[in-house]
Amino acid sequence: MNALTFTLxxxxxxxxxxxxxxxxxxxxxxxxxxxxxxLNYGNSQCRVDEIFEITGSDTQNIHFKNTNNKLEYLGANMxxxxxxxxxxxxxxxAYNLKNxxxxxxxxxxxxxxxxxxxxxxxxxxxxxxxxxxxSAGLRKGMRGGTVIVKGNAGDRVGxxxxxGLILIEGKAGDYCASRMIAGxxxxxxxxxxxxxxxxxxxxxxxxxxxxLHATIQDCGSHTLPFxxxxxxxxxxxxxxxxxxxxxxxxxxxxxxACNGNGEILLILPAQ
Amino acid sequence: MMLINGVQIDETFAEAFNMRGTxxxxxxxxxxxxxxxxxxxxxxxTSVIGCGVEAGIERELxxxxxxDGRPGLSILMFAMGSKxxxxxxxxxxxxxxxxxxxxxxxxxxxxxxxxxxxKNLRFFGDGYQTSKLFSNxxxxxxxxWRIPVMDGEFLCEETTGMVRAIGGGNFLILATSQPAALxxxxxxxxxxxxIPNVIMPFPxxxxxxxxxxxxxxxxxxxxxxxxxxxxxxxxxxxxxxPEIESVMEIVIDGxxxxxxxxxxxxxxxxxxxxxxxxxxxxxxxxxxxxxxxxHHFKLHEIMGKSST
Numbered sequence: 268m269n270a271l272t273f274t275l276x277x278x279x280x281x282x283x284x285x286x287x288x289x290x291x292x293x294x295x296x297x298x299x300x301x302x303x304x305x306l307n308y309g310n311s312q313c314r315v316d317e318i319f320e321i322t323g324s325d326t327q328n329i330h331f332k333n334t335n336n337k338l339e340y341l342g343a344n345m346x347x348x349x350x351x352x353x354x355x356x357x358x359x360x361a362y363n364l365k366n367x368x369x370x371x372x373x374x375x376x377x378x379x380x381x382x383x384x385x386x387x388x389x390x391x392x393x394x395x396x397x398x399x400x401x402s403a404g405l406r407k408g409m410r411g412g413t414v415i416v417k418g419n420a421g422d423r424v425g426x427x428x429x430x431g432l433i434l435i436e437g438k439a440g441d442y443c444a445s446r447m448i449a450g451x452x453x454x455x456x457x458x459x460x461x462x463x464x465x466x467x468x469x470x471x472x473x474x475x476x477x478x479l480h481a482t483i484q485d486c487g488s489h490t491l492p493f494x495x496x497x498x499x500x501x502x503x504x505x506x507x508x509x510x511x512x513x514x515x516x517x518x519x520x521x522x523x524a525c526n527g528n529g530e531i532l533l534i535l536p537a538q
Numbered sequence: 539m540m541l542i543n544g545v546q547i548d549e550t551f552a553e554a555f556n557m558r559g560t561x562x563x564x565x566x567x568x569x570x571x572x573x574x575x576x577x578x579x580x581x582x583x584t585s586v587i588g589c590g591v592e593a594g595i596e597r598e599l600x601x602x603x604x605x606d607g608r609p610g611l612s613i614l615m616f617a618m619g620s621k622x623x624x625x626x627x628x629x630x631x632x633x634x635x636x637x638x639x640x641x642x643x644x645x646x647x648x649x650x651x652x653x654x655x656x657k658n659l660r661f662f663g664d665g666y667q668t669s670k671l672f673s674n675x676x677x678x679x680x681x682x683w684r685i686p687v688m689d690g691e692f693l694c695e696e697t698t699g700m701v702r703a704i705g706g707g708n709f710l711i712l713a714t715s716q717p718a719a720l721x722x723x724x725x726x727x728x729x730x731x732x733i734p735n736v737i738m739p740f741p742x743x744x745x746x747x748x749x750x751x752x753x754x755x756x757x758x759x760x761x762x763x764x765x766x767x768x769x770x771x772x773x774x775x776x777x778x779x780p781e782i783e784s785v786m787e788i789v790i791d792g793x794x795x796x797x798x799x800x801x802x803x804x805x806x807x808x809x810x811x812x813x814x815x816x817x818x819x820x821x822x823x824x825x826x827x828x829x830x831x832x833h834h835f836k837l838h839e840i841m842g843k844s845s846t
Binding site for chain 1: 565605606607608642665666668669670671672673674675682684690691693
């Protein structure tokens with residue numbers, strides 16, 4: 268079976284909610300069923316075949332082509348299968364992703380991996396604010412799974428993140444790991460101001476020391492054997508993090524302003 | 539009658555019973571400190587009769603075999619029930635591994651039944667402990683605890699597996715002198731250490747005080763195996779011929795029947811290879827008439843292929 272492919276044919280003026288076009292929801296549906304599904308487009312609705320050319324039939328392997336940042340909620344609530352996006356994606360990519368894999372070959376807007384529960388999201392380009400964060404009104408962000416970003420990320424990466432792993436090969440913006448509850452974020456390219464603001468627990472792994480605010484405390488340099496286990500677990504994702512060999516880190520703890528016990532681990536050269 | 543290189547193998551069997559077992563991997567900065575930790579953890583763990591568990595070092599692990607890439611040792615621990623095993627493991631982890639400089643502990647066996655390694659030990663961290671959940675390429679996740687201690691961090695996996703196991707495999711070495719029996723026992727232990735999934739929990743792997751069930755004293759539920767005590771040959775219903783002056787026993791616990799049988803085979807063969815001139819006259823085994831346990835290790839079947 269060929270991958271079920273949605274090729275965008277219409278120039279979108281408004282955002283299109285693509286939450287229904289995921290393997291879990293499309294399983295056991297015929298091509299005509301899929302073509303006639305209604306998607307929210309702006310303040311109206313339109314049929315899938317009015318917007319996409321549909322080819323292929325494997326609902327567990329979905330491709331989106333000719334995409335842009337108007338396509339929102341791609342892979343939302345997905346619980347199985349795989350999705351490949353050959354271009355940019357809009358906001359809320361992999362929203363509440365429960366399982367399966369989503370690979371975006373372009374850039375994404377804000378709230379990627381928002382409320383994510385499990386599975387894998389890879390973003391080849393850049394992503395917007397609130398990567399792995401919580402959607403409005405919720406007090407827990409990403410709760411599991413893995414996010415790999417090859418480019419840069421916006422502000423508030425991992426805001427209120429509860430569990431899981433985010434690896435960013437590029438830079439991250441301000442307030443990285445803000446209000447983080449647990450989990451691990453790694454950033455190779457540096458982060459902006461106010462990293463770990465109101466952080467409760469969790470780990471922010473860095474290679475460059477940012478300007479830290481006063482309530483992040485320096486705990487000195489240490490050799491931590493658990494890093495060997497952590498880097499081994501990173502190896503499966505084939506990122507630049509795999510090249511880190513040292514277990515030597517400078518440890519900062521905070522945010523003391525909220526009695527937090529989170530940590531920044533700054534990678535140091537091996538002794 | 540079975541004779542191997544002049545050593546008689548009795549037509550009897552070792553009687554073994556069901557146990558619950560687990561394996562823990564101990565690593566440290568170097569093998570010296572891994573041994574300090576492992577020796578402490580497996581100390582006073584010779585017999586469930588008085589120690590609660592039977593434990594021993596299974597083998598050394600090189601850096602490719604350990605989770606954190608440091609030198610390590612694998613420990614096997616056995617108990618009569620899961621509750622005792624859990625209790626003993628937690629106690630020994632807390633007093634022997636947590637306390638040992640640079641030591642870390644990891645699960646050494648996978649099973650659906652899990653028992654705590656660091657799950658409760660983490661509270662020693664007084665709120666500063668940190669957990670990390672790492673997944674492997676198969677999607678399996680494992681939780682580890684990082685507990686701040688004065689030498690840095692104590693790293694410990696949350697749980698390890700618990701499996702059904704067998705305890706009480708054994709054989710007896712009957713020799714014309716105490717030095718001869720001990721030399722034969724040492725040769726056997728060296729050979730048996732090469733077999734995976736088994737331990738010989740007694741000091742040096744050898745026990746001199748084999749026991750029988752019951753006693754003339756009401757408070758004792760095990761007492762000296764008088765039938766095999768050479769100094770009682772004239773006073774009891776002895777199993778020993780006049781030339782036997784010393785008997786030593788090797789007890790084997792293991793994760794399965796086959797590996798215990800193989801350990802017995804290589805151990806007895808190593809003794810027989812020493813020959814009759816070494817002073818060893820007979821190999822026998824301890825059993826209780828089949829009333830104690832369901833696993834019977836028949837010496838003639840185990841040594842069948844080696845007989846001459």
